[in-house]
Structures are given as C-alpha cells and as structure tokens.
Amino acid sequence: MVVAGILSYPKPSAALSYGTAGFRARAELLDSTLYRMGLLAVLRSRSRGGLAVGLMVTASHNGPLDNGIKLVDVEGGMLATAWEEDATRLANAPDDQAEHVLAAIAARRGAAGGDGEVAGGAAPPRAAVFVARDTRTHSARLAAIALEAVGVLEGRGVDMGVLTTPQLHHIVRHHNGPLAAGERLPHPPTLYTTSSATTTDLSLQESTSLAHPPSTPHREHLPRPPTLYTTSSATTTDLSLQESTSLAHPPSTPHREHLPRPPTLYTTSSATTTDLSLQESTSLAHPPSTPHREHLSHPPILCTTSSATTTDLSLQESTSLTHPPSTPHREHVGPREWASEEGYYEMLTRAYATLVPPAARSSDRGPLWIDAACGVGAPKLLAMQEALLALGLRVHVANGVGDGELNSGCGAEHVQKARLPPRGFEARLAGFDRACSLDGDADRLVYHYWTESNEWKLLDGDKIAALFSCFLMEQLAAAKLDKPLRVACVQTAYANGAAGAYIRGLGMEVPMAKTGVKFLHHEALHFDLAVYFEANGHGTILFSDAAVSALLQTQADAEAQGDAPRAAAARCLLATKQLINQAVGDAISDFLLVEAVLCLRGWGVSQWDALYSDLPSRQTKLPVAERAAIATTADETRVTTPPALQPELDALMARFARGRCFVRPSGTEDVVRVYAEAATQAEADELALLTAQATHKLAGGVGEMPDKA
Ligand code: G16
Numbered sequence: 001m002v003v004a005g006i007l008s009y010p011k012p013s014a015a016l017s018y019g020t021a022g023f024r025a026r027a028e029l030l031d032s033t034l035y036r037m038g039l040l041a042v043l044r045s046r047s048r049g050g051l052a053v054g055l056m057v058t059a060s061h062n063g064p065l066d067n068g069i070k071l072v073d074v075e076g077g078m079l080a081t082a083w084e085e086d087a088t089r090l091a092n093a094p095d096d097q098a099e100h101v102l103a104a105i106a107a108r109r110g111a112a113g114g115d116g117e118v119a120g121g122a123a124p125p126r127a128a129v130f131v132a133r134d135t136r137t138h139s140a141r142l143a144a145i146a147l148e149a150v151g152v153l154e155g156r157g158v159d160m161g162v163l164t165t166p167q168l169h170h171i172v173r174h175h176n177g178p179l180a181a182g183e184r185l186p187h188p189p190t191l192y193t194t195s196s197a198t199t200t201d202l203s204l205q206e207s208t209s210l211a212h213p214p215s216t217p218h219r220e221h222l223p224r225p226p227t228l229y230t231t232s233s234a235t236t237t238d239l240s241l242q243e244s245t246s247l248a249h250p251p252s253t254p255h256r257e258h259l260p261r262p263p264t265l266y267t268t269s270s271a272t273t274t275d276l277s278l279q280e281s282t283s284l285a286h287p288p289s290t291p292h293r294e295h296l297s298h299p300p301i302l303c304t305t306s307s308a309t310t311t312d313l314s315l316q317e318s319t320s321l322t323h324p325p326s327t328p329h330r331e332h333v334g335p336r337e338w339a340s341e342e343g344y345y346e347m348l349t350r351a352y353a354t355l356v357p358p359a360a361r362s363s364d365r366g367p368l369w370i371d372a373a374c375g376v377g378a379p380k381l382l383a384m385q386e387a388l389l390a391l392g393l394r395v396h397v398a399n400g401v402g403d404g405e406l407n408s409g410c411g412a413e414h415v416q417k418a419r420l421p422p423r424g425f426e427a428r429l430a431g432f433d434r435a436c437s438l439d440g441d442a443d444r445l446v447y448h449y450w451t452e453s454n455e456w457k458l459l460d461g462d463k464i465a466a467l468f469s470c471f472l473m474e475q476l477a478a479a480k481l482d483k484p485l486r487v488a489c490v491q492t493a494y495a496n497g498a499a500g501a502y503i504r505g506l507g508m509e510v511p512m513a514k515t516g517v518k519f520l521h522h523e524a525l526h527f528d529l530a531v532y533f534e535a536n537g538h539g540t541i542l543f544s545d546a547a548v549s550a551l552l553q554t555q556a557d558a559e560a561q562g563d564a565p566r567a568a569a570a571r572c573l574l575a576t577k578q579l580i581n582q583a584v585g586d587a588i589s590d591f592l593l594v595e596a597v598l599c600l601r602g603w604g605v606s607q608w609d610a611l612y613s614d615l616p617s618r619q620t621k622l623p624v625a626e627r628a629a630i631a632t633t634a635d636e637t638r639v640t641t642p643p644a645l646q647p648e649l650d651a652l653m654a655r656f657a658r659g660r661c662f663v664r665p666s667g668t669e670d671v672v673r674v675y676a677e678a679a680t681q682a683e684a685d686e687l688a689l690l691t692a693q694a695t696h697k698l699a700g701g702v703g704e705m706p707d708k709a
Pocket of ligand 1 (some may be wrong): 061443
C-alpha cells in the first residue's frame, strides 16, 4: 500500500527542502511531498505516543500559484528541527527508495508499526494527524492527498477544513494538552487506568495519575466505546465528538472508536474528510449570530485538579487560587474544550474581555480596517466580528477571499516589503484612523495609517514588538513581583536599529536570532518572559511556567493584602498570556493585543508610532542562479560565501551615515533577500541598490543588473 501510494504520486525532478517555514513550491510540484509528509506526520505522532501532530497546507505569503506544508509538532509549535532533515530526505528520495527512507526514519525514531514494519499491523499507539488548509484553489486537493497517506499507515487523519495556520497550532496544542510538554511522562503515553475512571484522553489526565502512572497502561483494558470520560469533577468528551450535533450531515456512527479501520475517510459534497466533527463549514456558512457573547462577562472556565481549583490558562480570576499548582506548566495549556475553532474564538474573546474591562472600552473609538490579503484570515475574522463588537471593538474586514488575487497588492508581505498601502486603503478612508494587514495564512500582522497630513505610515513587526514590550514592562513594574523575571525581546537582522535601541532602553535584553520564527521562538524559550517579532510582522509573546506561577502568586498575595493595583497588573499579564498565542505568531491574537493595549492606554495609532522613529530602510529581492551559493554567519548579518562579497558590502556600508546592509538566501522563495538602512530614505535606497548590484555581480545574479531599489 505504501509503495503503491508513493508510486502514484511521483516525485518531481526539482529539489525540495524544509526551509524557513516548511516546504514551498509551485502547487503542481507538491503531490508527492504532501503524500510523503502525511506518512512522516504519522511517524512523528507515533514517536510521541500517538499525540496529535498538525499538517497545514499553505504557502502563507507566497503568490497564488505556490503552495506548501507547515508541520505542527505535538506541543503546538513548529516541527522539531531534527525532523526537518528527515522531512527533506523523504521528500527528495527517488520514488523507488522512498519506502526504504521512510522505514529507516521509523526505525531510528522508534516509530515503526505493530510488527516492526512501517505499515505493520495495528501500531500501538495509533497516530493522529490534523490536516488543515488555507483558501488556495489547490489546497483542498493537496490536503486530501495528505489524508490519504495518513490512512495508509492506519493513522487517524482528521480533516480540519479551512483554518488559519495559527488556529491549527492552537488546536494541536490544546488537544494534546500539557502532556505534550511533559517529557517526564512514560512513553508511549497511551491509556491509563485511574482509580475513578478509565480514559484515553491524555489531556484530561490529572496530575495525580501522572505522578503515579499505571504500571500496565494497556489499551485492551479499555471498555468500548470510550467516548465519554470522567475526571474527578467534570464529564468531558473526546474532541472529535464535540461538535457532531452541529453537523449538517453527521456520520451515522460518529464515535471515533466505532469507525472501521483502516480509518476514516468520508466523502462530503466538496471534500474528502475524516472526522466531520471538526469541519469548519458550519462556522463559516453560519457564523454564530451571537458567538459567545453570553460568556463574555462571566468568570472564566474553572478547571479542577485533584488538589486545587484553578482557573483556565488565563487564570485571570485566580482569586480562588490560593495554592498555585506545583507543576504549573500542566495548568498553562488551557481546557481541552478550546481545542477547536470555536474554542479558539472563545479563548481570545474571553481574554480580551478580561484585559479590556467595560470601563476601559470607549464608545468613540473608531473601527479597525483589516486587510485580510484575500486569504483565510477573512472568514475567520468575520466569524469573530460580532463577538468583538460586543466587546467594543469594531472591525471592518476588507480584501476577503475572492476579492482579488491572494497576497497581491495587499496583505502584510506586500505592505511591509513594498512599503505601500494595500488595495482599498490607498487613500484615507472616511471613518478609519488605523488599519492592519494580515498575510495569506494569517500568521503575520503589520499596522498602517494615514496621518493628518496625508502621509502613509507603516507600523511593522518592530513597532508591534516595541508596543508589547513597553506594555509588559509597565505592567511588570506595577505587579512588583518578589523576584524579577528575565525579560527579553528577540529580533532578527531585519530589525530596525532604532527599535532595538528603544527596547533596550526599557531594560529588556534584545537577543538576535536567524530569520524564521522557529529560531526566534527557540531563543525566546530561554527567558521567563519574551516578546519575539520579525520586522515582517511574525511574532508573539511567550510566558514561561515560572512567569505564570510568579504572576499567580503575586495576584493571590496582592488580593490577600488588598493591594488592588498590584493584583490588577498581575491579572492583566495573565490575561495577556491567554490572549497572545503561546504556540506561534498569530495575526488575529496579535491584533487583539495591539487593540487592547491602545485601548487601555487611550492611545491612537500615532501615539504608538511616536514611541521611536524608524531608521529609513529598504528591502528588495534578487533572483540568482543558485541561492545556496550564498552562505552567511549564524545571525545572517555577514556573508561568508562567496568570500569576495562581504568586503564589498563592508566598503559600501562605510560610505553611508548609519549605513547597514546584508544579504541572505530566502528560505521560502527562490531569491536572495537584500536589506539596507541608512540615515535618510534616499541613502537607504541607494545602499540597497548598490548591495543588490554587488550581489548580482559576485553571487551569480540572473537577468539584468538591478538599476533601482
Ligand atoms: C515565513 C517564516 C518567517 C520568515 C518568512 C520569510 O513566513 O515563517 O519567519 O520571516 O517566511 O522567510 P525567508 O526570508 O527565508 O523567505 P510565512 O509568513 O511565509 O510563513
């Protein structure tokens, strides 16, 4: 079966690599990669005891003819680096060797099937792969190929339908729950028997059962069907069963355990799916008329552990938490009910409601104009629109699906790289004082606005990082934690020099990372609390377990002492943690935090912009014969190959006041990227042009020598 599948999707001659953010190529080249990555995703899930992994079909900021794959690891973050090499090797293996490569990976990673073969028998544990896609015309077909491959290895393929990339990360993170981070857990962490109940749903396990893992975690001890599980105080259902009542055409036997094996392919009118409960169509076709409004003013969901009552991951109402959890990371993922698209909206709107209480909501605040890049962000924003309105946040969604070409003349990549307003916002629009742009899969965000004097201004990822940084530092000062946290803002070589200087001035460390959010995320994990942002608008804020525990303790202490401002600051930071995506950069959660901070400060966008003045800069890209011919230092600020190039760039920089330039091969497009900054815009443009020309000359530029920046 595996061989037949591999042969039915022959590999193209082009080399493919797991680059800055997964695979990217012309869509017609990707059938074999989708199939093989479906297989690999099964191995990854098996290697982590059957925890779910995600496979997102998207090419994010690329044009509409491209597509790609982003793999989501079990913690909800990006695929572990070690597996990227396996992914590249498998994607490029000749057709007649791919099964052998797959088997070698399975053996090395402890992910073989039941009889030791890749596809052998009922492999314990059964893999789970959640497959989602963006709105590109070819994405549904490619997603079906990945699901087919998952089924061939007897994994549980779940068609999540159309989602933003960060939504898929969120769902994987919350589905797997704290167990994904629990390296102390026995592997494979399949099925445990607790004193009170038998359960397969690992994310529902309580700390007591984890502290005392059963000696015989055998699957065959389970009663069937194990659909409803009980924890000490609540009855919960399996994720895959949660939404079945809302289905237009629910499967006749919706219970996962009743499905025939090998699993799970159902055909709907428009797509091949597995677990219908996770389809997005109901929420898209019928966005909730009053989505979650009734919950918004309520206290957050209460989760119980065996030893203490705690709030959900926001922990914002943690007055009841007198005993912070001793193993706090378990508490920080949030309830499993949030492991769905609806749960995502609920988590965000609740966090926003806590962060911006009614008294802080101003009725005369104008609406936010949102450019959705003609991509998946548009329907998802529309699904939230009414709930946001109930919270005093008016949004107007423009450049939706079908309104024009994806990422073309609109979207975060266009706006930030070309330094131009998006289609529809070329002039000041009556009633809109601020706007933002998402990219094609809604993981990037930049803001922009027209000044009173009709000047268009961009607030890129650096400006967002600066806003978040000053907000965090202000709240931390008010919270007066017993022990200071180590706080940082991670940037890349693209960060504007003025941004780094401003953030350092706040008292934060500013470490540098290589381009690619996976590298920034990794660096951010070294700190208690870390903002990370790329200038292109890709980023988030990470709160460590230590930070959340300290904030919980502070809130409890301050409330006991009647210190309302201190308690409020701790609560505010905990709500921030709930609002800002802990798995990956997320344009929707990022814009909600921007709006919350502006609202709390009573600021307009121009006051935010005035935090510091950007050093003028210019970015361009250059086609070369072989982009791999250019190598750089780890921080990408200097070229190491070809050796003659860096001395030339050094000489160019020396000619300009505050001049800085660098080039690096893109990991998502077949180009070399060029960056320059200098004291004036004209000089930055000139330096960018000279840099591109030097690169063209010394690194195999293709076509005409560039003649303008
Ligand atoms: C991806 C990565 C980003 C990166 C960008 C450009 O963004 O997730 O971290 O900055 O590509 O990378 P490169 O300069 O190597 O082409 P996205 O939004 O396309 O997924």
